[in-house]
Amino acid sequence: MTYDFSALSYADFEDLSRDLIGKELGIRFEAFAPGPDGGMDGRHAAGPFKTVLQSKHYVGTRWNGLKRAIKKERTSIDRLEPNRYILATSCPLSPQNKDELAGIIGSALKSGDDIFGPGDLNGLLRKYPEIVKSHIKLWLSGSAVLERVLHSALHSFNDITRDEIVEKVRVYAPNPSFNAAQDILEKQHVLIISGPPGVGKTTLAEMLCYARLGDSWELKAIRQLDDGLITISDKKKQIFYFDDFLGRVALDKNALSKMDSHLARFITRVGKSPNARFILTTRAPIFEEAKRHSEHLADRRLDISRYLLDVGVYTRRIKARILYNHLLVTGTPQTHINALIDSGKIASIVDHKNYSPRLIALMTEGARVVDYVAERYPVIFLAALDNPTQLWDIPFRNHIPTTCRHLLMTLFFCSEFGAQIETLRAAYASYHRVLSDHYGAAQDPKDFEESLKILEGGFIKIVGTTVSFVNPSVRDYLQNYLDDYTLLTLAAEASVQSEWARGVWEHGKRLATELARPMPVGRSVLARSFLPIARAFLALPVWLKHQTGPHSVTYTPTGLSNVERLELMIDWWYASTDENYLPIISTLATNPVDGWDAWRDGDNLLILIGKLRNADYFGEIPGANDLADVLEEGAADMIERNALNSEDLDKLSDAYEDWRFDLGSAIGEAIASAVHREFKQIERVLRKMDSESTVDEHIEVLEKLGERIGIPKDVVKTANEKALERKFEIESESAEAPSSPIRSRETQIIDAFDDAALQLLFAPLRRA
Numbered sequence: 001m002t003y004d005f006s007a008l009s010y011a012d013f014e015d016l017s018r019d020l021i022g023k024e025l026g027i028r029f030e031a032f033a034p035g036p037d038g039g040m041d042g043r044h045a046a047g048p049f050k051t052v053l054q055s056k057h058y059v060g061t062r063w064n065g066l067k068r069a070i071k072k073e074r075t076s077i078d079r080l081e082p083n084r085y086i087l088a089t090s091c092p093l094s095p096q097n098k099d100e101l102a103g104i105i106g107s108a109l110k111s112g113d114d115i116f117g118p119g120d121l122n123g124l125l126r127k128y129p130e131i132v133k134s135h136i137k138l139w140l141s142g143s144a145v146l147e148r149v150l151h152s153a154l155h156s157f158n159d160i161t162r163d164e165i166v167e168k169v170r171v172y173a174p175n176p177s178f179n180a181a182q183d184i185l186e187k188q189h190v191l192i193i194s195g196p197p198g199v200g201k202t203t204l205a206e207m208l209c210y211a212r213l214g215d216s217w218e219l220k221a222i223r224q225l226d227d228g229l230i231t232i233s234d235k236k237k238q239i240f241y242f243d244d245f246l247g248r249v250a251l252d253k254n255a256l257s258k259m260d261s262h263l264a265r266f267i268t269r270v271g272k273s274p275n276a277r278f279i280l281t282t283r284a285p286i287f288e289e290a291k292r293h294s295e296h297l298a299d300r301r302l303d304i305s306r307y308l309l310d311v312g313v314y315t316r317r318i319k320a321r322i323l324y325n326h327l328l329v330t331g332t333p334q335t336h337i338n339a340l341i342d343s344g345k346i347a348s349i350v351d352h353k354n355y356s357p358r359l360i361a362l363m364t365e366g367a368r369v370v371d372y373v374a375e376r377y378p379v380i381f382l383a384a385l386d387n388p389t390q391l392w393d394i395p396f397r398n399h400i401p402t403t404c405r406h407l408l409m410t411l412f413f414c415s416e417f418g419a420q421i422e423t424l425r426a427a428y429a430s431y432h433r434v435l436s437d438h439y440g441a442a443q444d445p446k447d448f449e450e451s452l453k454i455l456e457g458g459f460i461k462i463v464g465t466t467v468s469f470v471n472p473s474v475r476d477y478l479q480n481y482l483d484d485y486t487l488l489t490l491a492a493e494a495s496v497q498s499e500w501a502r503g504v505w506e507h508g509k510r511l512a513t514e515l516a517r518p519m520p521v522g523r524s525v526l527a528r529s530f531l532p533i534a535r536a537f538l539a540l541p542v543w544l545k546h547q548t549g550p551h552s553v554t555y556t557p558t559g560l561s562n563v564e565r566l567e568l569m570i571d572w573w574y575a576s577t578d579e580n581y582l583p584i585i586s587t588l589a590t591n592p593v594d595g596w597d598a599w600r601d602g603d604n605l606l607i608l609i610g611k612l613r614n615a616d617y618f619g620e621i622p623g624a625n626d627l628a629d630v631l632e633e634g635a636a637d638m639i640e641r642n643a644l645n646s647e648d649l650d651k652l653s654d655a656y657e658d659w660r661f662d663l664g665s666a667i668g669e670a671i672a673s674a675v676h677r678e679f680k681q682i683e684r685v686l687r688k689m690d691s692e693s694t695v696d697e698h699i700e701v702l703e704k705l706g707e708r709i710g711i712p713k714d715v716v717k718t719a720n721e722k723a724l725e726r727k728f729e730i731e732s733e734s735a736e737a738p739s740s741p742i743r744s745r746e747t748q749i750i751d752a753f754d755d756a757a758l759q760l761l762f763a764p765l766r767r768a
Contacts, residue, residue, distance in 0.1 A: 001132075002122050005090040006059045007141030007170050009328050010764050011321060013057035016135050017088035020124045021053060021116060023131060029053055052082035052108075058091035066091040070104050077108055086114045093117035136178070136211060140169045145214040168206060170329045171361075173321040177204055177311045185277055189270050190307040193281045197476060198358030199312030201281040202243055208279055212239040217277075223417055225262040226599075232269060232276055234691040235733060240270065240278045244416070265647075265697075267307070272693040284310065312356075317753040319350045320761055323360050327765055331366025334767055335374040341766045343378035347755050352385040358473055359384065362391055367457055392477035400454060402441050406432045407451040408459055411467060412478045413491060413503040418468030421452075423497070431494040438490055483511050485522040492529035498540055498560040501533045502568055527575035534572065534584050537565045542594050561600040562592035563608055570618060582622060589630050596638040598648050603655035605635050606667065610659030632664050639670035646685075646701040649674055653705055672709040678702060679711060682719045686726040695730065699723040 085108035495501035573581040611617035612628035
């Protein structure tokens with residue numbers, strides 16, 4: 001592998017030179033932040049003997065450029081009076097070039113061998129491969145490693161491009177969080193990265209994933225926990241990644257209860273698997289709120305603190321390096337970089353109380369800042385830190401037409417992960433029409449296409465057929481902008497998709513609770529405005545059919561499940577007491593779209609039945625018991641006619657145990673019959689499993705269910721024996737993943753990184 005070092009910044013190259021040449025010479029160079037001793041990037045002193053190392057990162061620069069720079073450095077070299085001077089450079093050198101440099105440097109250079117060009121440095125990297133992996137940016141930039149990363153990442157993240165991955169690697173500033181995260185991930189197999197918005201949680205998670213991909217792990221980026229439970233395998237080295245797993249708004253107890261038991265199950269599964277790792281990110285305030293509501297996140301037996309890493313506290317040096325890397329890589333115009341350095345305001349930016357990597361990324365993005373007058377750029381930069389909301393407020397209100405604002409508002413209520421263009425088109429057509437009619441704005445058949453063109457790159461990104469916000473901060477801004485009952489009521493009236501309608505309603509509920517200004521009239525009006533989409537719930541599909549061959553089809557879920565639709569309409573009835581909802585609820589309960597499904601409805605259907613029969617929950621709904629009877633009949637039929645796996649059975653059985661006093665015997669009998677079937681077909685089920693942890697969980701579930709319904713002990717024993725046999729077979733085919741050796745370098749900086757050091761760090765970025 002040959003590196004050209006182009007992925008490294010000037011400072012990164014200095015770090016690499018110290019580590020690499022120090023290893024070769026068997027000495028440790030002290031690392032200096034830039035300071036008054038020009039000409040020295042590393043020093044080794046043994047008694048009176050002093051060795052000085054200087055690095056010159058000149059990728060893409062002609063030989064004459066390096067030659068001029070060394071001539072200027074000669075005075076500094078003489079002043080330092082080293083016993084031995086060593087030069088490392090990324091500029092390609094011929095033997096003649098080295099001879100000429102030796103003449104310029106003078107007597108401090110003891111040998112031409114003390115001039116290390118890119119060929120010499122690559123030779124040392126081959127000799128000391130462990131140094132390559134300790135410099136994560138260099139390692140990931142290698143062609144073979146990068147191709148492995150790109151192949152897996154592009155497959156798992158369908159909204160990311162090759163250039164974006166390369167840029168993410170280049171702007172990353174290694175910091176202690178990387179090694180701390182690796183330690184937790186190796187010891188516990190699970191890592192939860194928590195921190196305030198914009199501090200680099202996703203960036204750290206992605207760099208950890210890229211490091212694993214470069215080591216031939218398989219990446220599984222998941223958006224729901226069921227995705228991970230289905231695909232985990234002990235035979236493969238797998239890294240599962242769930243970004244912002246609690247979402248961007250606090251969950252209520254009801255919503256959280258539907259996912260936290262799945263989280264506990266998946267964490268336990270990953271912990272048992274030798275080859276699986278799981279990375280999650282979440283915003284700290286939401287995580288703390290979730291722990292107050294969640295049975296599992298607060299459970300001492302799960303001990304979620306073992307997996308937790310709080311990020312966002314950066315040293316001055318690391319904050320400076322983050323800014324430095326972004327200015328170097330993200331296309332900031334040279335005129336603006338010069339103005340920022342000349343203004344003397346870099347220290348104010350680095351030390352600002354609102355400093356965050358996300359704000360730095362936004363304020364150095366070339367396409368955004370090119371419109372600023374260069375001389376005003378430092379002032380605008382600080383103003384953005386003083387009031388971060390202004391970053392999007394002025395462009396949103398003043399720089400784009402109304403049609404574009406309508407599109408951004410439409411996208412906000414779609415999935416947090418983005419929307420398919422055709423899905424967005426349908427939602428926009430309805431919301432844009434309603435908003436335009438209400439406010440008297442003009443409409444044109446080409447508004448959607450034109451708005452996409454205007455917004456792309458500035459507010460949104462389009463990858464393939466997926467549209468998403470260009471930065472999470474756009475969504476954060478719109479969250480506050482849409483705290484408006486009029487806009488929400490119009491959105492409710494415009495709803496044509498079930499998930500979009502729920503997004504509008506959830507935002508409306510947040511409006512009343514988070515702003516601490518209850519508006520029962522506004523909320524009631526909002527709830528009544530969903531009546532048209534509620535009627536559509538009776539026909540909108542819950543599954544999409546795909547023809548995969550002449551005689552084969554597959555089905556994928558779409559929209560809300562039948563239970564989710566019922567719960568949403570019950571919520572709307574409670575908020576509005578509008579009796580028009582009651583017959584719609586009754587009709588859907590009697591005739592669920594595409595029938596009840598154990599995977600999509602399952603245990604949630606049993607919980608809903610229990611709540612309808614319990615006066616403390618939905619007892620106020622007229623005809624609640626009759627509704628429960630209808631649903632119970634459907635639930636029993638669902639259990640009897642579906643081929644349920646052990647996970648579905650476990651969730652159904654747990655729900656039945658929790659609500660058994662509110663559920664009839666028909667459901668209990670149907671579950672017992674399904675458990676008996678599962679024991680009878682144990683061999684066939686085990687044969688399909690290729691993970692020891694999956695076998696363990698399957699047999700644990702069967703033991704629990706067998707005890708509940710009275711399965712004979714000899715039957716349970718036989719099932720255990722067959723499970724053990726299958727585990728032996730899997731073990732012979734599997735190998736435990738070796739502990740990842742990839743760690744970021746740890747260098748001791750001997751000064752406090754003062755303003756002079758800060759200024760000199762950025763000095764190489766200034767060019768005429």
